[in-house]
Amino acid sequence: MSRLLKFNIFRYNPQDEQSEPHMQEFVLEETDSMTLFIALNRIREEQDPSLQFDFCCRAGICGSCGMVINGRPGLACHTKTRDLPGEITLLPLPIFKLVGDLSVDTGSWFREMYTKTESWIHTDKEFDPNALEERMDNKEAVAIYELERCVECGCCVAACATARLREDFMGAAGLNRVARFLIDPRDQRTDNDYYEIIGNDMGIFGCMGLLACEDICPKHLPLQNQLGFLRRKMGITSLKRLFKK
Amino acid sequence: MQTIYTDLLVVGAGLAGERAAVEAADAGFSAICLSLVPARRSHSSAAQGGMQASLGNSVMGEGDCPDVHFADTVKGSDWGCDQEVARLFADTAPIEMRRLAHWGVPWNRVVPGKSIYYKGGKQFEKVEAQEKEGLIMARSFGGTAKWRTCYTSDGTGHAVMCTMDNRCAQVGVEVHDKTEAIAMIQDGETCYGVVARCLRTGELRVYLSKATMIASGGFGRIYPNTTNAVICDGGAHTMCVNTGVVPMGNMEAVQFHPTGIVPTDILVTEGCRGDGGTLLDVDEKRFMDKYEPEKAELASRDVVSRWMTHHMREGHGVKSPYGEHLWLDIRHLGEEHITGKLREVYEICTSFLGVNPIHQLIPVRPTQHYSMGGVRTNKDGAAYGLKGLYAAGESACWDMHGFNRLGGNSLAETVVAGGIIGKKIAEYLEGCETEFKTALISDTVKAQQARIDALVSGSNGSENVYKVRAAMQDALNKGANIFRTEEGLKECVTTLQDTLIRSKNVGLRSNGRGVNPELAAALKLEGQVKMALMLAYGALMRTESRGSHNREDYPARNDRDWLTRTLAYWKKPDDDLPTLEYEPATSVVEIPPGDRGYGKSEIISADDKKE
Ligand SMILES: Cc1cc2nc3c(=O)[nH]c(=O)nc-3n(C[C@H](O)[C@H](O)[C@H](O)COP(=O)(O)OP(=O)(O)OC[C@H]3O[C@@H](n4cnc5c(N)ncnc54)[C@H](O)[C@@H]3O)c2cc1C
Ligand code: SF4
Ligand code: SF4
Ligand code: FES
Numbered sequence A: 001m002s003r004l005l006k007f008n009i010f011r012y013n014p015q016d017e018q019s020e021p022h023m024q025e026f027v028l029e030e031t032d033s034m035t036l037f038i039a040l041n042r043i044r045e046e047q048d049p050s051l052q053f054d055f056c057c058r059a060g061i062c063g064s065c066g067m068v069i070n071g072r073p074g075l076a077c078h079t080k081t082r083d084l085p086g087e088i089t090l091l092p093l094p095i096f097k098l099v100g101d102l103s104v105d106t107g108s109w110f111r112e113m114y115t116k117t118e119s120w121i122h123t124d125k126e127f128d129p130n131a132l133e134e135r136m137d138n139k140e141a142v143a144i145y146e147l148e149r150c151v152e153c154g155c156c157v158a159a160c161a162t163a164r165l166r167e168d169f170m171g172a173a174g175l176n177r178v179a180r181f182l183i184d185p186r187d188q189r190t191d192n193d194y195y196e197i198i199g200n201d202m203g204i205f206g207c208m209g210l211l212a213c214e215d216i217c218p219k220h221l222p223l224q225n226q227l228g229f230l231r232r233k234m235g236i237t238s239l240k241r242l243f244k245k
Numbered sequence B: 001m002q003t004i005y006t007d008l009l010v011v012g013a014g015l016a017g018e019r020a021a022v023e024a025a026d027a028g029f030s031a032i033c034l035s036l037v038p039a040r041r042s043h044s045s046a047a048q049g050g051m052q053a054s055l056g057n058s059v060m061g062e063g064d065c066p067d068v069h070f071a072d073t074v075k076g077s078d079w080g081c082d083q084e085v086a087r088l089f090a091d092t093a094p095i096e097m098r099r100l101a102h103w104g105v106p107w108n109r110v111v112p113g114k115s116i117y118y119k120g121g122k123q124f125e126k127v128e129a130q131e132k133e134g135l136i137m138a139r140s141f142g143g144t145a146k147w148r149t150c151y152t153s154d155g156t157g158h159a160v161m162c163t164m165d166n167r168c169a170q171v172g173v174e175v176h177d178k179t180e181a182i183a184m185i186q187d188g189e190t191c192y193g194v195v196a197r198c199l200r201t202g203e204l205r206v207y208l209s210k211a212t213m214i215a216s217g218g219f220g221r222i223y224p225n226t227t228n229a230v231i232c233d234g235g236a237h238t239m240c241v242n243t244g245v246v247p248m249g250n251m252e253a254v255q256f257h258p259t260g261i262v263p264t265d266i267l268v269t270e271g272c273r274g275d276g277g278t279l280l281d282v283d284e285k286r287f288m289d290k291y292e293p294e295k296a297e298l299a300s301r302d303v304v305s306r307w308m309t310h311h312m313r314e315g316h317g318v319k320s321p322y323g324e325h326l327w328l329d330i331r332h333l334g335e336e337h338i339t340g341k342l343r344e345v346y347e348i349c350t351s352f353l354g355v356n357p358i359h360q361l362i363p364v365r366p367t368q369h370y371s372m373g374g375v376r377t378n379k380d381g382a383a384y385g386l387k388g389l390y391a392a393g394e395s396a397c398w399d400m401h402g403f404n405r406l407g408g409n410s411l412a413e414t415v416v417a418g419g420i421i422g423k424k425i426a427e428y429l430e431g432c433e434t435e436f437k438t439a440l441i442s443d444t445v446k447a448q449q450a451r452i453d454a455l456v457s458g459s460n461g462s463e464n465v466y467k468v469r470a471a472m473q474d475a476l477n478k479g480a481n482i483f484r485t486e487e488g489l490k491e492c493v494t495t496l497q498d499t500l501i502r503s504k505n506v507g508l509r510s511n512g513r514g515v516n517p518e519l520a521a522a523l524k525l526e527g528q529v530k531m532a533l534m535l536a537y538g539a540l541m542r543t544e545s546r547g548s549h550n551r552e553d554y555p556a557r558n559d560r561d562w563l564t565r566t567l568a569y570w571k572k573p574d575d576d577l578p579t580l581e582y583e584p585a586t587s588v589v590e591i592p593p594g595d596r597g598y599g600k601s602e603i604i605s606a607d608d609k610k611e
Helices: A036-046 A106-116 A138-148 A161-165 A171-182 A191-198 A212-216 A223-244 B015-026 B066-076 B083-103 B156-171 B235-241 B301-316 B331-340 B343-353 B409-430 B438-457 B465-479 B486-503 B517-541
Strands: A004-011 A022-029 A066-069 A072-075 A087-091 A097-100 A103-105 B002-011 B031-034 B113-119 B122-128 B174-176 B179-186 B191-198 B204-214 B254-261 B278-280 B326-329 B362-371 B374-376 B389-391 B564-569 B579-584
Touching: A004 A036, A022 A036, A036 A087, A072 A212, A103 A106, A106 A171, A106 B156, A138 A171, A138 B156, A171 A191, A171 A212, A171 A223, A191 A223, A212 A223, B002 B015, B002 B191, B002 B409, B015 B031, B015 B156, B015 B204, B015 B409, B031 B179, B031 B204, B066 B083, B083 B156, B083 B409, B156 B409, B179 B204, B179 B235, B179 B438, B179 B517, B191 B438, B204 B235, B204 B409, B204 B438, B235 B374, B235 B517, B254 B301, B254 B343, B301 B326, B301 B362, B331 B343, B343 B362, B389 B409, B438 B517, B465 B486, B465 B517, B486 B517, B517 B564, B517 B579
Parallel strands: A004 A087, B002 B031, B002 B204, B031 B174, B204 B389
Antiparallel strands: A004 A022, A066 A072, A066 A087, A097 A103, B113 B122, B179 B191, B191 B204, B254 B362, B278 B326, B326 B362, B564 B579
């Protein structure tokens, strides 16, 4: 016998003057292998066509569907209702600007982050279409990819205490991005260049190291290692800079 | 209303769109990409396998070159492709892969020395050459003569998409995400841009441009079951269809993949079968070995999909609340293999199904996967019918895939075509002066506003958008699926014609304010049904079997009568059928039609015509 699931969903449409933030209850019969993707679409198609939420790949690879599920930020598409109690509370991710209901604007936040971190290879080498590719060690390539796996879902930012206190905090995702370029041999930036970007309270020195980000990351990125690595590296750079003065 | 001006407007910020925009920006032009979602969430990022380019660095790729890649592509297309384009593609792919490396893609690299690999469940050994150390590595893929698929672990699309989007940020290409193009501004001769709806506020916005490119990806979502993201709904195609002058090429060419999981149709890789997995029916009995004694589960994608469907039709499917399916069994491969080499499959099964494939069967069914058809362009990527309009990537029928695209060839196409066509656009922009007619712009906006008002007020009727959409999907599923017959296609066309009328009578149930998702679905529905009709009607008229287009009543590939590309137009808004025209599949013939070397081989020769 399948369960009747009770959903408490945050509702607010900022574009509608008559809309007030509130929680709304929906009831749905659970089916086999039901995910929140299936459940929310059914609620929209059968009960309330105005319900806003974001899904894209629905396969855990694009990062669209971050939301707070029973108190914990996560990807809704790979959350099975079977793993949740009969009562499910869904809230939009905090910190990001609300678009409506469960939908938030992660795009603007991340675009700002990668403008700030200048998230691209800095090199003065020109591409030569007639030459062989430049060689790279496979281990290095794999290590870079390991950090590039971030899907920009925003869950780590939503779970971060510093990000709640400081609007300009780069978050684990931003710091991880810097680490990705720092270990890339193609990028010619120096430690000093990176210090300009993250050697402050908006960056690595704002992080309190409480681990929430790594705990929550649905892609299991090694965020703590990266934060530790950057803190040491920037600490040393900071000292070097002091002595230079 | 906000009006935004740019030299190049790209509808789509996937790999194809961003690659073209970078090319235009490098030539000194302004470029804006529109996207429904942040660029990196585009469906390009979902591709795991990799992209083909004949670098020949791996020992298993030795001797590979553009000629071999070209031949594989033409055979794969079942001689439905434009050979000039396939040639351009094969020649350029290696350069583009190297360029991506220069821009930052962490391609897996050649590690010299001994290593093991599996084929057909058996273990083999290979030795990579010392002098190739650190060059871009390749892996094996279906339908290719050599190991040619460049990859970054199991996240190729994601890694390349990140790099491309970084490059856009670096060279100043703007991406306007959460923005949906809903209508084209055009006068029947020239395209001047689009009217778009902001998905942050719901407001309409005008984008004016000297050149406009459609790079909006596939339209798999007009089927009920697909591996495609929910945003791959053909919304941007409908803008082109609605112009009446821009044809869609080969809409009947739709690729199905044997192993989408049930219920969500997420793809599990061909590697499962490659490594020795088997397909089972409701009685947990193997069946592929009966239909294809030699290759069994390892026959080509279209062949396996066909037999699976056949077997379910014979009553051997497993019933479920999500419809019928079959089982994929990889249990015998063992825990080590499954959590190692098939880690991705293991994760998909455990995260999305709650099924542990080490001990349990995986529910699968053949599912829509790739749209070979789309906005028809010439070899420069210029769309037929309108000046200043271009298309690239999965949304386009540039036509290097013909009636069946090879795995790894479409991700490579996005960057190769994006680069080539981006350059052509830059040349076009160089000599381009445009006048924007204000009346044309305001008329287009007014028409869109009127459409929205009618949907909100329900003045056209009260049809439920989701029900009409389901009717369209269901009709295609029944009639224009893996197997096609005259009877099924006729019924499909009739149902779709009825659905088309219903789509014109949709009224919203919600108030339509702000970023209303019901409104977004309603705005594209009529156009989607028209696309579905182009697909089904094109399939009905094409009385042969070629690549993925499989007519049970016409099993032979008929080169005598059908070495052609279908062009489907929706000439007048009130037509109830598309107008079909035909052109030769290719004007340049490097490889004359022959046997593909796999699948069935009944061919009516083109030579028969002359005799
Ligand atoms: C699960 C899966 C796995 C795959 N794996 C491989 C593989 O391993 N190798 C391979 O070669 N191919 C693979 N493919 C195919 C390949 O990924 C796609 O064909 C390719 O990525 C398409 O890229 P694109 O740039 O054309 O479009 P997309 O990446 O789909 O981008 C489309 C863009 O258009 C935007 N858009 C759409 N409509 C509108 C609108 N109305 N207004 C504004 N913007 C709009 C979207 O937001 C998006 O930015 C796979 C496909 C799937 C589904
Ligand atoms: S460790 Fe740092 S970045 Fe991570 S959640 Fe804590 S404060 Fe935020
Ligand atoms: S680091 Fe992890 S949690 Fe943070 S945005 Fe990236 S994928 Fe999401
Ligand atoms: S929809 Fe893509 S991660 Fe959930």
